[in-house]
Amino acid sequence: MKIITKKEFLVFVDALIEDESIDIEGVKAKGEKFVFGSLESADELQLDYDVTILPPKKYFLPQYETMMTFDLSKPFDVERVEDPKPRIIIGVHPYDIVAIKQMDTYFLDTHVDDSYLQRRKNTLIIGSSVLNVAEKAFFGDMRTGSVDSGYDLMLTDMGDKIAIDIGTEAGEKLLNNYARSVQEATPNDIQKVRTIIENTSAKAKRGLLVKPQGWHDLLEKNYDSDVWKSQAEKCLGCGTCTLVCPTCFCYDINDEVDLNLTTGKRIRTWDGCLLRNFTKVGSGEIFRERMEDRYRHRYNRKGRYLPDMLGFVACVGCGRCSSQCVPDIADPVNLINKLAETSQSIKKSEATPLTAEDKIVSATVEEPLHVPRPATLKRVEKLTELETFFEIELDDGLPLGHQPGQFVEISVMGFGEAPISVSSAPNGNTFELVVRRVGDVTSKLHAMKPGDKVGIRGPFGKGFDVEALKGKTLLFIGGGLGIVPMRSLINYVLNNRQSFAEVTILYGCKKPCELLFKEEVAEWETREDIQFMRSVDKCPEGESWDGEVGVITCLILKVKFDPKDTIAIVVGPPIMYRFVIRDLINLGMPDENIIVSLERRMKCGVGKCGHCQINGIYVCKDGPVFSYKDVKDLPEAFT
Amino acid sequence: MKKPKVAFFDFASCEGCQLQIANLEEAIIDVTKIVDIVSFREVMKEHSDEYDIAVVEGSIMRPMDEERLKKIRANAKILVALGACACMGSVQRMLNQWPMQESKDIVYGEGDPKDIEDNPYFANFHTKALDEVVKVDAFIPGCPINRDEFARVLVALVQGKKPPIPDYPLCVECKKKENVCLFELGKFCMGPVTRAGCDAICPTYGSECEGCRGFVSHPEENAYAEVLEKYGLTVEEILQRKTMFTYRYVEKAKKEAKKDE
């Protein structure tokens, strides 16, 4: 540990500020509160602050981040935007450093986020021990009052002098280059620092009844507690808690076009699961509509889902959500204690220590995470009033390389991105999509012609496990638009017919005019090596239909199959698959024999933006194809 | 592709929203490059009845205004309600608290009643927003509008996209800007129930949000009323804030209460 006088420290900071090649950010006053902001002089720095309004996550995941620019006057012109300016943040409290480590684990694990990584690599963190404890802080309870890594330098302000713990070589270099009269700390100094940290951590305890390791069990046991509803009744749905939280990092991405209608940007911005439209899909359905579900989700994500996924409880006890929630219902201490009052014997789970440094060093960027690849529309065919068929080829000539059941994110620059299931079997250099017109992106797609260019990201998601299906008897049950992803597997199976036992295809739609893939359906009808049946819910006046009439569940009864020895593949709208699955179970089909494809709002496609979560799983990563066994106990899966 | 024709109109308003368009400064030149402005009474003499997009500011307060609006609706493919007067009724909606004759007496009382009665200029009825008279295709809220939002909506309409008006509370924008919450300063902000898109401009300058952009589509009104009471506002004071810009919602609630009776 080193020691420096306060005076020399201020000189050090001023020296850093004078270096125009670095952006120096630090904690400063804003009215009676504190914020991280650009420092113009060292005396703006307020190391004795209690807590900032926003955490330093804004430096790594900015509130508004231009990810790429595009030029609509060219067929496909997209340029990634970089942020290479070196930055130093001064005054980061230990609990915020823990939060940054958590963010590193999330963003630099699989599917490394290149924008995040660039900012992390360019930033040095000068931490600062907490001197004043905010009223609602409970980092003492959360054991985040001190860290021994994750910083380049760690300061402890002792009044007339500042103790500096060197965390990295880069930190040491900083001191060598910009600071003068740096001394070795005496054992006395070191003891003083320890005392300060211990005392403040002791003060930052608010009587949390259940330690973080017990939150998982507590939340699981209390999933249906009345507490959620009674708390959520007071919730304004304003999004404050997630925005100010250092361990919340869900985001949305939108396109903005300039007034010239030519240039534009694709911008990432903070989003939050408490906002009503967080789970809204193109067709308008909202998957977490009740406030109590959203309110409960936030706590479960932090105390159960993220621990399950990455090994840490995503709360560092900073108290920001608590102090800034106007109706005062966001306080984790109050909430946990409320749940604890009605619970006995809480089990503790193992906590995994975070090591962030290796994340930054070892993270390898495969490709920019959000920048789409150019592709050209080869064929565009209108199938029905609402659905259009597209055959697409990537401009680099490579095959998409997808598995049946996977999806792509298709970009129309200036309009946005939409997740569309791939409808063709994986063969050849092109792939096929069937798109329903529901919003801006899909409407624009429908108006495009062969030769026009789009952007493609993916393929994403877990598709059908074709290997596991080999040799089995298959029962395809497709409802409405569900036939689209199912077709990729159907065609694969038909192309490799010998590898599978009996094959039955059931296809139902609302009305005859909504039937897709008319030619292929006619072909399936004539094939002798499969059984095919189709049905419509009803046949309105003026339309003709020569198949069955009735909901698709009626068709199941017409098929002779051994439920225990058949794999059912169910794809369709929620109202359809709920009933189909119920009927299959009633017939005695085991859970693991049912494969279902679930739909949610998928945006990033790689399990980062947070929109597609069903309880603790990401539909885009863990699905969209699921074994029913794995999702049947998820309360949010079949609401 | 031919440039869409755009015409601007106004009714009972302060014309502040149209002024924001003039305040686009140099960007107004960009606007003239992507659309043809065929009518804009405040700044130009020329006028044409052939337009694709009609941008209309102001509330409807007289039969003669209703007629004029209906003509505009018939001419236009897309009708845009510009600003709080057109979207909700703005402050003049407060007139709807009393019978119209009472207001006429107060304002024109000392005049000759013969001059006022049967005079179409003075034939005020209770304030109406545009969509209470004709179908409206797009709404740009705010008093005044945010001109960046206008530019975004114009771009969206020309491109054929849905106008990007947010449907979440102001708090989101306020927090992203790292403002100190006005509730912490002892003020009573309508941000939690008001539609974002103005970049939280009033709270940024330390002034309470007054709800001029209208509520989000699903405001948590009960929770919000509870918060205001907790922070010390009386029921009367809460209503005073609600009547200023958002009286339309109070009127609606009153009507629905009457239906239930």
Place this chain on the structure above:
Amino acid sequence: MSKINIAVKHLTRIEGHGNIVLNVKDSTIEKIQWQVSEAPRMFESFLRGRPHHQMSHITSRICGICSIGHALCSLKATEAAMGIKVSEQTILLRKIALHGENMQSHILHVGYLVAPDLFRAGSVFPMIETHTHTVLKIIKLHRLANEMSDLMCGRTTHPITLMPGGFTAIPSEKQLKDLKQRLIDIIPVCDDVIQTVLDNAHMLPDFSRETEYIALTTDEEYALYDGVIGSTDTGRHPIEEYESIANEFVVPHSTAKFTKHARESYMVGALARFNLNSDKLTSLAKKWAKKFGLKAINYDPFMNNVAQLLEYIHCVEDSIALIDKLLDKGLKKNDNTKYKVRAGRGIGGVEVPRGILFHDYTYNNEGICTKANLVIPTNQNHNNITKDMEIFAPMLLNKSEKEIELNLEMLVRAYDPCISCSTHYLKVEFKR
């Protein structure tokens, strides 16, 4: 038997809706009327029952262009009613805000609404091609004025930071210093634009009619924020006597009331202010007044446009001086006056771009408004416009109908009426 019937419906390039009607038969004017058809929003009615802290926010909505002026006048009325005395810092900041609005309104008027007439264009849009440099300079002047009032009030249209007793937020000293520099830098651009107008001033009709001019006046400065009522006919009067000065009366062809004082009508606005206070203008403004040959008392309503330009540059220079004053003293972060709500009646008088404005409020013990009266500048000009037309129209009869119409329109535009403040455009029908 020759007839001329001009009915300009919803005159363009003015704020608000108004019609000009002229019926001539055999060189006799049968009817000349300035009609105000704007839909009345009846502020005086719905201000009842409003708490005192909402008043300035509501009344700023009277007008989109002079909302700062309305807000300031409203605050002065409330502060007068409740005995709230604001600090000198607050007054200086408010004066700069008012200057910003004056500049913005005047350059919008002369640059966008009147200049096309000088260049015989339909609007400023074609001038973007034909007179690009001038238009860009006008935009620059407009932009600075807007950014200035944005800085002082948070937002130009419907200001945010103005409140009884002071401000919810004020600019920093650095921001004021930057503004000062920008004001200094804009002066050459002002000079260019004013020179261009001077070069084209001959396109303004030649007309004058003796009338009364009313504006705020004070010994301290060119009165805009503070002063007493001044009249070129009757001298000075306290603000409290506003009702006897602005005698409002209802007219059937106008949803806005008309006014009169010593004569049949009077004029307010930049020309009125010039006629009463020209000796208090800043040096550059005085220099330009000389170049235009403009001297008090000038009875040519078209000179109102010129007076507005002089005020633009006056406001620029005066703002620089006000900023210097503020910086000399140093800005206090919170200089707001604390006050207790109480019953009372207060009257505020302020010069907004178009003329003298009065707000008169009565509050009860809870600070709720029980009565409000507003006299808007444009209301005070409607009658004068009508009287001018009655004299001007006969002088035009030998011209073509197009020219008659244009001249009458230019007359109305010269007043820079703000009709939504008080109350539309009819179709033009020509019958000869």
